[in-house]
Amino acid sequence: MKGIAGSKESNDCLITIESSVKRKIEINSIVGVFFYDQILKVVEDTLDEQGLHNVKVIVEDKGALDYTIKSRLLTAIERMREDV
């Protein structure tokens, strides 16, 4: 099961999520030096809200704001759930 959402355009991010034996989050961000912790928090909080623990998430971030990251992640989750 896998879901992808977003883009690698400036101010956006591309998020890939798939099932995994444990939670794993990988963040590659052009603004990681400044915002890594915040991006990680948005991803973790959103996964918690969705009750998802055994997933692997890859965030390829081009400077997206928190609400963009969250909506991309939610869409990726939905797509993953549809992907059977």
Add this chain to the structure above:
Amino acid sequence: MLNGVGREVPDNVKAFVKSDDFKNQKRSLIDKKKKQSKTVFFDELKLLFDELNISSKMTLSFHHHLRNGDKVIELVSEEVQRRNLTDMHFAPSSIFPSYKKLGELIKNGNVTDIHTNYLNGEVADLISKGFLQGKLIMNTHGGRARAIESGDLPIDVAFIACPTVDKIGNGHGAIGKSACGTLGYCISDLEYAKKVVLVTDNVIDELKEHQINSEYVDYVLVVDSIGESSGIVSGTTEITKDPIGLKIAKDCANLLDYLGLIKNDFSMQTGAGKTSLAVVKFVEEIMKRNNIVGSFASGGITKAYVDMLEAGLFKNLFDVQCFDLDAVNSFAKNKNHIAMSASEYGNPFEKNPICDKLDFVVLGATEIDLDFNVNVTTDSMGNLIGGSGGHADIAYGADVTIIISPLIKSRIPIIKQKVTTVTTPGTDVDILITERGIAINPLRKDLLDKLKNSPFPIYSIKDLLDLTYKITGVPKQIIPDDKIIGYVEYRDGTIIDCLRKINYESK
């Protein structure tokens, strides 16, 4: 020691005091060179290097009018590499991504010191990472002219790319297959370098008018091509379609109008970016609506200004470099489109430089801080991505200096507590226009008064920063590396900030 903008600079450098401190200094001029004999023509760079006895540790200068299409600096770089000369000092007025060979020379220690006004691309990346063994000195356009004429930047050989040269050694920039228009940035090099070489790919019998006077020209090197024309005219000619950019541009033009700055005989300068072009478009509309005829526009000139000159909206254009082919053609045929040298443009010691006559300028910024200091030299991680060019010159000279920028670029707030690098001191920056609000420098009480009951969304710059943080979150503070790789030199030759090796790799 802390300098006049509160930056720590080493004790052994001349620290920046304030932007008008040059008034307490005297203009210092070395003798202009006198050519001994007739101009000699060469068609092999090797032989010319022998003739000039170009050797290690010498200073070679270049101009950047051929921009990303320039082949002259690459050609000279190849010869420096072939001879394995070392500890060379290069002084190109700007450095572009196409200057690949220069990158190799830096890595191998052939070139150890650089003076320039602007740089990006591979060379910028290498220097940011600490590959330059000596120092990088970043001047302003006017400051470079001052450094050359005063002998602070002595040049052994100036290699001046020149699109057309005649048989006695006069040169012109707007004629020939590699035409680039005006040649404003090389005039100080021409007059003060110990030896001057014009590099050309077009020799004609006689030039009726010339920009380069053969009196100063020792040699002419004839080559197949001095530049790739597609890279020479690299300026954008389209106005922005980005709604944020358009809103900022519209607010900017309306604010200028409200302040009464768009009046008969006014003068202006803008950058050549897409948002700046939108500002020009909106100013043009206001001028037409109110039957305004301006005195002049200056700077790097684009089609937008050429059209306004031809429509009679400006009496003159003062042009230090042409950004597109329309500007090149206009300069070639229109008497009111006038070339200016970098010195006439922005040298603080020039009598009445053009920059001092400007009513307003509209400029960009990578960062601006709570004191209105502007950074256009590095990004927020310290990577070199540009430089002053004329930024600090015209910000000082203009009555009103406006910075236009989106509040946030890829999550990075444009407003900082302190900018990463100071390019232009905040005392010369008056207004910041963003899509979410406008901030006025508290030093400009006159502007604040005029705008008190205006319809514009005026905030303090601190309020705009707080608003930004609500959107982006607060960025983590980064720690700069200890190693100083160069200096940002203010127009008067004082050090306004240090450049440091980057501490972080961007992913």
